[in-house]
Amino acid sequence: MNSRVVVTGLGVVGRLGFEWQDFWAALLAGQSAIVPWQPENIEDFPVRYAAPVDNAQFASYFSAQLSAQPPMERRSQFGLMAAHQAMNDAGLLGKTGLNMGVAVGSGIPERYTPDMLLAMGDGGPDWQTLYAKREQLNPAMRSGNDQLAALIARAHGANGPVQNFSTACAGAAHAIGSSFRMIRNGEVNCMIAGGADSVLNLMTMVGLNLLGAPSVSEDYGDKLCRPFDEGRSGFVAAEGGAFVVLESLDHALARGAHIYGEVVGFGSSMDAYRVTAPHPEGKGAALSMHKALVDAGLDADNINYINAHGTSTPLNDTAETFAIKTVFAKDQHYQKLAVSATKSQIGHWIAAAGAPEFIATLLATQQGIVPPTLNLENPDPLCDLDYVPHKARAVTINAALSNSFGFGGLNTSLVVKPYKEDRHG
Amino acid sequence: MANASTDIFITGTGCLLPGCNNPADLWQRLLEKKCATVPYTSEDITTQIISWFGHISPDQAATALAAVPFKLRRYATPASQWGIKATVDALTNAQLDLACIAPERIGLFTAQGDYSYPSLPSFTAGVGKAIEQNNLNLPALTNEFLNNRGMDAFLSIKGLSNNSLAIASLAFGTRGDCGAYVQNKSATIAALRSAVMSLRYGYSDVALVICTGTYNEALTLTELYQQNLLSPAKQGAASQRPFDQQADGSILGEGAIALILETRAHAQKRNVAGLAKIDGIGNKTAFLTVDQHNNYHHCAQKLLQKAGLELDSVDAIVATGAGGKKADQQEVVQLEQLLNGKDIPVTCASAITGNLPACPLDMLTALQMLQHQKIPAIANLTNPIGHQLHLVQKESLTQPVQRVLTLNRCYTGFNSAVVLSSPSYQ
Numbered sequence: 001m002n003s004r005v006v007v008t009g010l011g012v013v014g015r016l017g018f019e020w021q022d023f024w025a026a027l028l029a030g031q032s033a034i035v036p037w038q039p040e041n042i043e044d045f046p047v048r049y050a051a052p053v054d055n056a057q058f059a060s061y062f063s064a065q066l067s068a069q070p071p072m073e074r075r076s077q078f079g080l081m082a083a084h085q086a087m088n089d090a091g092l093l094g095k096t097g098l099n100m101g102v103a104v105g106s107g108i109p110e111r112y113t114p115d116m117l118l119a120m121g122d123g124g125p126d127w128q129t130l131y132a133k134r135e136q137l138n139p140a141m142r143s144g145n146d147q148l149a150a151l152i153a154r155a156h157g158a159n160g161p162v163q164n165f166s167t168a169c170a171g172a173a174h175a176i177g178s179s180f181r182m183i184r185n186g187e188v189n190c191m192i193a194g195g196a197d198s199v200l201n202l203m204t205m206v207g208l209n210l211l212g213a214p215s216v217s218e219d220y221g222d223k224l225c226r227p228f229d230e231g232r233s234g235f236v237a238a239e240g241g242a243f244v245v246l247e248s249l250d251h252a253l254a255r256g257a258h259i260y261g262e263v264v265g266f267g268s269s270m271d272a273y274r275v276t277a278p279h280p281e282g283k284g285a286a287l288s289m290h291k292a293l294v295d296a297g298l299d300a301d302n303i304n305y306i307n308a309h310g311t312s313t314p315l316n317d318t319a320e321t322f323a324i325k326t327v328f329a330k331d332q333h334y335q336k337l338a339v340s341a342t343k344s345q346i347g348h349w350i351a352a353a354g355a356p357e358f359i360a361t362l363l364a365t366q367q368g369i370v371p372p373t374l375n376l377e378n379p380d381p382l383c384d385l386d387y388v389p390h391k392a393r394a395v396t397i398n399a400a401l402s403n404s405f406g407f408g409g410l411n412t413s414l415v416v417k418p419y420k421e422d423r424h425g
Numbered sequence: 426m427a428n429a430s431t432d433i434f435i436t437g438t439g440c441l442l443p444g445c446n447n448p449a450d451l452w453q454r455l456l457e458k459k460c461a462t463v464p465y466t467s468e469d470i471t472t473q474i475i476s477w478f479g480h481i482s483p484d485q486a487a488t489a490l491a492a493v494p495f496k497l498r499r500y501a502t503p504a505s506q507w508g509i510k511a512t513v514d515a516l517t518n519a520q521l522d523l524a525c526i527a528p529e530r531i532g533l534f535t536a537q538g539d540y541s542y543p544s545l546p547s548f549t550a551g552v553g554k555a556i557e558q559n560n561l562n563l564p565a566l567t568n569e570f571l572n573n574r575g576m577d578a579f580l581s582i583k584g585l586s587n588n589s590l591a592i593a594s595l596a597f598g599t600r601g602d603c604g605a606y607v608q609n610k611s612a613t614i615a616a617l618r619s620a621v622m623s624l625r626y627g628y629s630d631v632a633l634v635i636c637t638g639t640y641n642e643a644l645t646l647t648e649l650y651q652q653n654l655l656s657p658a659k660q661g662a663a664s665q666r667p668f669d670q671q672a673d674g675s676i677l678g679e680g681a682i683a684l685i686l687e688t689r690a691h692a693q694k695r696n697v698a699g700l701a702k703i704d705g706i707g708n709k710t711a712f713l714t715v716d717q718h719n720n721y722h723h724c725a726q727k728l729l730q731k732a733g734l735e736l737d738s739v740d741a742i743v744a745t746g747a748g749g750k751k752a753d754q755q756e757v758v759q760l761e762q763l764l765n766g767k768d769i770p771v772t773c774a775s776a777i778t779g780n781l782p783a784c785p786l787d788m789l790t791a792l793q794m795l796q797h798q799k800i801p802a803i804a805n806l807t808n809p810i811g812h813q814l815h816l817v818q819k820e821s822l823t824q825p826v827q828r829v830l831t832l833n834r835c836y837t838g839f840n841s842a843v844v845l846s847s848p849s850y851q
Contacts, residue, residue: 106607145607146607146608146609146611146612149608160708161618161708162608162611162615162708162839163604163606163615163618163619164606164607164608164612164615165605165606166537166587166607167587167590167603167604167605168587168591174604178604178619181622181626182622185625185626187622268602268603268604269529269601269602269603270533270590270599270600270601270603271594271600272528272594272595272598272599272600273595274595275497275500275591275592275595283600284600287529291602291628295628407591408588408591408592408594409591409594409595410590410591410594410603410605
């Protein structure tokens with residue numbers, strides 16, 4: 001028999017706050033995390049805006065926890081603290097003997113210019129030069145890409161499955177979805193799942209810029225992230241970490257845990273279309289939403305809210321709209337949906353993006369209020385859904401979807417419902 | 426949805442490993458104890474400290490590149506190219522034409538050891554032109570990167586999305602369930618676990634598991650060398666000496682292994698017997714202290730218990746044999762505790778290829794053992810460190826092999842176990 005899976009702990013660390021309550025309040029208040037930004041103080045770098053975590057505030061807020069940790073990448077710092085917050089919120093800090101695993105979505109490793117320069121000999125990169133200067137090398141760079149997953153497992157005594165997903169912008173949603181499956185199928189009782197990422201360094205931003213993915217526009221100032229708007233021109237990069245604690249319902253009830261909501265379905269798919277672009281009709285996206293609904297045993301008309309991937313890129317937003325209209329075509333249910341793009345407020349957390357957006361979806365479902373899509377001033381005629389522009393809105397939600405789509409054509413959708421003792425109630 | 430007890434079969438394998446273009450090559454080398462590691466070479470990195478490596482040869486690399494559809498080649502990392510080649514062979518081995526299966530029902534799960542991008546070479550061109558008297562001119566560097574293409578234009582594609590998943594989905598037209606894992610050796614288990622779950626609970630009809638990676642990356646080599654994990658390779662190809670008293674460290678390597686997984690029902694429907702049944706997958710993570718090594722045998726015990734198997738039903742064990750003196754001593758102690766005096770032969774394959782990231786060399790070896798009913802001797806093993814263990818030495822054993830326990834441990838603290846058995850074995 002399948003176990004029901006509930007969410008019992010939340011943790012978000014980003015520019016809008018270091019507690020989920022601050023993050024959520026900022027979303028509902030329509031705040032934006034996007035500010036002027038340049039990598040490593042290069043003044044003429046073409047990307048001019050981002051949503052970086054405030055270093056001083058972060059270091060101050062988490063000084064006690066961070067001081068005991070080994071050197072680690074920036075993203076791992078955010079993720080480790082977010083996981084700590086989620087475990088604390090779930091009342092599981094310091095608990096032992098849990099049959100618990102860890103699933104993390106992480107992206108491209110951080111490579112900082114000064115570190116890469118250590119390897120440069122007279123004739124190019126030289127291993128011996130690098131080795132001779134190894135003491136100067138940022139120790140965080142020498143860890144594997146699963147550093148964060150390992151740190152979380154160690155910090156919380158998780159000795160079950162450890163998964164480090166690298167499915168680009170779908171990574172954290174994949175981590176949550178896989179965790180949901182493992183608990184539902186009885187492999188574990190509890191999972192710490194989410195993601196963390198930081199692309200705000202020269203190497204990665206150059207790579208992304210060469211692909212034309214981030215916006216280089218200066219037309220809209222800090223209103224640059226404009227999902228579904230005619231003036232959208234690319235994503236706005238951000239950084240942060242977000243984690244949730246997922247448990248089997250029995251496990252959560254047995255320990256009297258507070259339950260935020262229930263995960264009822266997960267779907268994943270691939271576009272198999274192009275490396276650099278989504279299918280223009282959102283075929284892969286539609287498939288992941290459809291599979292998630294089937295997995296949840298829900299008809300499309302049970303869904304009231306979709307937290308869209310909504311990147312503010314020209315290609316994604318029309319493709320996602322098309323996909324939503326395909327999946328929710330029956331009786332034109334798509335016209336009744338509230339759809340919002342949290343990235344308009346927090347920017348694009350890349351591999352971690354699915355985690356704060358899943359949390360926003362869950363809280364919207366629990367509290368019956370949907371965060372807005374900011375900066376939607378001139379909707380693209382091809383984007384003709386109700387995107388909840390500008391202001392949060394009260395909506396009664398029976399079930400909601402959270403979409404995350406990754407570069408290379410990797411798609412995920414998660415379905416959540418408010419927790420009720422009677423599943424069908 | 427499928428029944429939770431649905432048996433999962435491996436119906437095809439392929440590989441591209443040092444000195445091995447297919448599993449038969451590996452088996453031949455195992456029987457002959459013929460190591461495939463060679464002097465370390467790199468177009469991008471100069472070093473005299475790293476002297477020996479399990480390389481994919483230029484010929485092998487060319488073959489792999491040819492297996493990748495032309496339009497995808499510029500996006501694919503070498504590791505992805507190896508993975509595509511291994512998968513093409515695995516599909517042939519499984520007699521499986523993917524065109525006969527709905528793309529939405531084909532799952533794809535990829536494992537990668539660690540990122541090789543952004544790599545130092547990807548940084549080279551721009552930096553070389555932007556260094557002025559040992560100081561970096563950052564604006565000049567940025568200009569070089571952005572305007573003169575001084576950096577790989579597809580860096581993000583190669584580094585961001587675990588390249589192999591995106592490339593493989595396009596190469597094979599798969600649109601179903603998916604996952605990509607970048608986590609050293611444990612990536613294999615993560616991918617395998619997800620693939621099995623996807624099949625068992627009806628999310629896929631067929632699952633491709635593609636495992637690929639390289640340790641040939643300067644930052645990784647620096648880290649492992651600094652931890653004193655690498656052999657100085659004074660004995661050349663005989664330097665990786667699993668469980669031998671003369672062992673002095675690991676030889677690293679690279680390569681790819683692909684597995685085709687199906688439910689028993691799906692394989693039978695195609696009249697395919699399959700190569701092996703997956704009896705169970707387990708892992709135990711020991712990120713606590715370096716002294717907590719008992720997770721290795723606890724991992725195996727837990728798995729056997731969960732799968733309802735007695736250790737007596739296991740005919741052979743394929744162990745890790747990293748080649749490090751301390752690591753192998755720890756593994757021997759763990760094996761002795763696990764076996765508790767039972768005479769179950771233990772072998773390993775790491776001496777042939779070197780230690781590989783994210784490649785289930787142990788499973789591939791086990792599949793060959795099930796097929797050939799032999800247990801290969803451990804190459805380069807002359808003076809064993811575990812006298813209570815039945816380490817297979819000198820000559821291969823010919824005996825019934827119906828069930829094999831594969832055990833893996835990674836220096837990161839991750840331990841895993843997989844039990845494979847002959848398809849007809851009950």
